[in-house]
Amino acid sequence: MGTCTALLLARKGADVTLYEARPQILLGASRWNEGKIHLGYLYSGDASLQTAKQIITGGLQFRPLIEQIIGTTLNDITQEDDLYLVHRDSVVTPDHVNQYFGNLTRLLHDHPDKEKYWGSITSTKTERLSRVELEKLSNPEYVDAGFVSPERSVCTQSIADSLSAAVYAEPGIEVRTSSKVLGAKRFDESTGLSYLVETTSDAEKFFHVVNCLWEGRPKVDASIGVNNLSQPSLRYRCSLFVETSRQIKVPSAVICTGPFGDIKSYNPKKFYLSWYESGLVTSTTDVLNAVSPSLSDTEKGAISETTLTSIGSVIPASRRLMEASTRISVEGGWVFANGRGLLSDPNSSLHRRDQVGIHRTGNWYSVDTGKYSMAPWLALHVSHEILGN
Ligand SMILES: Cc1cc2nc3c(=O)[nH]c(=O)nc-3n(C[C@H](O)[C@H](O)[C@H](O)COP(=O)(O)OP(=O)(O)OC[C@H]3O[C@@H](n4cnc5c(N)ncnc54)[C@H](O)[C@@H]3O)c2cc1C
Numbered sequence: 001m002g003t004c005t006a007l008l009l010a011r012k013g014a015d016v017t018l019y020e021a022r023p024q025i026l027l028g029a030s031r032w033n034e035g036k037i038h039l040g041y042l043y044s045g046d047a048s049l050q051t052a053k054q055i056i057t058g059g060l061q062f063r064p065l066i067e068q069i070i071g072t073t074l075n076d077i078t079q080e081d082d083l084y085l086v087h088r089d090s091v092v093t094p095d096h097v098n099q100y101f102g103n104l105t106r107l108l109h110d111h112p113d114k115e116k117y118w119g120s121i122t123s124t125k126t127e128r129l130s131r132v133e134l135e136k137l138s139n140p141e142y143v144d145a146g147f148v149s150p151e152r153s154v155c156t157q158s159i160a161d162s163l164s165a166a167v168y169a170e171p172g173i174e175v176r177t178s179s180k181v182l183g184a185k186r187f188d189e190s191t192g193l194s195y196l197v198e199t200t201s202d203a204e205k206f207f208h209v210v211n212c213l214w215e216g217r218p219k220v221d222a223s224i225g226v227n228n229l230s231q232p233s234l235r236y237r238c239s240l241f242v243e244t245s246r247q248i249k250v251p252s253a254v255i256c257t258g259p260f261g262d263i264k265s266y267n268p269k270k271f272y273l274s275w276y277e278s279g280l281v282t283s284t285t286d287v288l289n290a291v292s293p294s295l296s297d298t299e300k301g302a303i304s305e306t307t308l309t310s311i312g313s314v315i316p317a318s319r320r321l322m323e324a325s326t327r328i329s330v331e332g333g334w335v336f337a338n339g340r341g342l343l344s345d346p347n348s349s350l351h352r353r354d355q356v357g358i359h360r361t362g363n364w365y366s367v368d369t370g371k372y373s374m375a376p377w378l379a380l381h382v383s384h385e386i387l388g389n
Helices: 004-011 049-069 095-110 131-137 156-169 216-224 297-314 318-322 372-387
Strands: 014-021 081-085 142-149 173-176 182-187 195-199 202-206 209-211 233-244 253-256 261-267 270-275 280-284 325-337 357-361 366-367
Touching: 004 014, 004 049, 004 156, 004 173, 004 372, 049 095, 049 156, 081 095, 081 131, 095 142, 131 142, 156 173, 182 216, 209 216, 216 325, 216 366, 233 297, 233 318, 261 297, 270 297, 270 318, 270 325, 297 318, 297 325, 318 325, 357 372, 366 372
Parallel strands: 014 173, 081 253, 209 366
Antiparallel strands: 081 142, 182 195, 195 202, 233 270, 233 280, 233 325, 253 261, 261 270, 357 366
């Protein structure tokens, strides 16, 4: 969110300072996630479709916007329709998923941006798999039903590298790394429209501030009296980023709906695997004081082993990745949500993302991206608001 916003502003002539607490930009959640460009299918736990309505436009516009921002075409993208496999312990039944997908697909077919996504989402039917198709893909002991969705996922490390290169090539952006934002004060009390931002390395006055610090956002907002939180939580999740020496065919699938897992094939030699309970390193509701965990090699090894075993027991084809793997990186990031509870609880507010977006107070913009797929679209909105166009 920060790099996209900085690039869009600087290219229109604004002087931008980008603060980053870590030694390099783009080492957080936006480098290490699954890269699903959401169209709402994951949120069958929110039958009201409010979450889907909140995130669909960002998902549909993601591809053209990010390609414009990084100045190149995206390559590592899942090539086949994403499968949703309904786990026997899902918080919603297969019939509910069937109905939800039908409602969502109708919403997508009426959307003005429907042609901007990969392929034609209007020609994809969100079909239920036959029993034979399902049993070819998954273990019937765990999976009750399967559905096809038009969603795609992108390799987020490639995009992080391209974004980073674009930021450093842009003369209008001054990047201050190893510079943690501690808080801010209103600078001009008469108008309240400029801010003194204090960091571990300096304090500087800005006319506009975009707070898109993700896990660090609530604390910095609180320092200036901004509070747009309702029951917030932070979870630190790790996943496996796998490369293989030879081409392996595995499906791209989500095991839904609840604390299960995912597998993605960005190309035949590059994969993502996650199993929720194996990769959930820590979670807290104390969002003002969360500290990023540092994992030993032994802990990473345990996450890798349990993730591979768990995914392998539901999607047997994924076991082939182990023999051919040349690299398995266990990496992760924070997930912020205005929601709490357990994914195994159908009433948990974690099944919703309907409050995400831009919260403006004066010239202070606090942005909860909610999803990676939302960042370019939200960045475009913030930049338009700041530039007044
Ligand atoms: C395992 C996992 C899987 C996910 N899968 C998906 C998915 O498939 N699709 C999807 O859309 N979303 C997914 N997400 C969510 C997605 O990763 C986030 O919504 C998105 O990356 C957040 O982007 P951001 O720019 O807001 O935050 P970030 O990319 O985290 O950027 C925030 C930056 O601020 C820096 N920072 C924090 N505090 C401070 C401070 N005080 N001072 C200075 N710098 C600071 C951080 O170091 C970081 O570089 C997933 C997340 C995880 C962890």
